[in-house]
Amino acid sequence: MPEFKPALSPEELAKRRASRSSRVDLTPYIDYLRTIRPGYAGDVQLNPGENKPTIKRRITMAANRLGKKIQYLRSGESELIFEVLSE
Numbered sequence: 001m002p003e004f005k006p007a008l009s010p011e012e013l014a015k016r017r018a019s020r021s022s023r024v025d026l027t028p029y030i031d032y033l034r035t036i037r038p039g040y041a042g043d044v045q046l047n048p049g050e051n052k053p054t055i056k057r058r059i060t061m062a063a064n065r066l067g068k069k070i071q072y073l074r075s076g077e078s079e080l081i082f083e084v085l086s087e
Helices: 010-021 027-034 052-066
Strands: 040-046 070-073 079-084
Touching: 010 040, 027 040, 040 052, 052 070, 052 079
Parallel strands: none
Antiparallel strands: 040 079, 070 079
């Protein structure tokens, strides 16, 4: 049977959430997204060893921080193409 620990307070929960989201620096993703206007598309070439779902998640997180909506298009295994949608 698992060991049940005491419930986490809202402050402890906030600390855990903050530590998870602050591990990755989204600055390069945010800087890139700032250069793309609505109606245009971004094209990201993945380096060997980079995980496509991970990069996709980071781009989505950066877009959310900027208040931009994006839609991913079909692309190759080492490439991500996405359109920045009009607001």
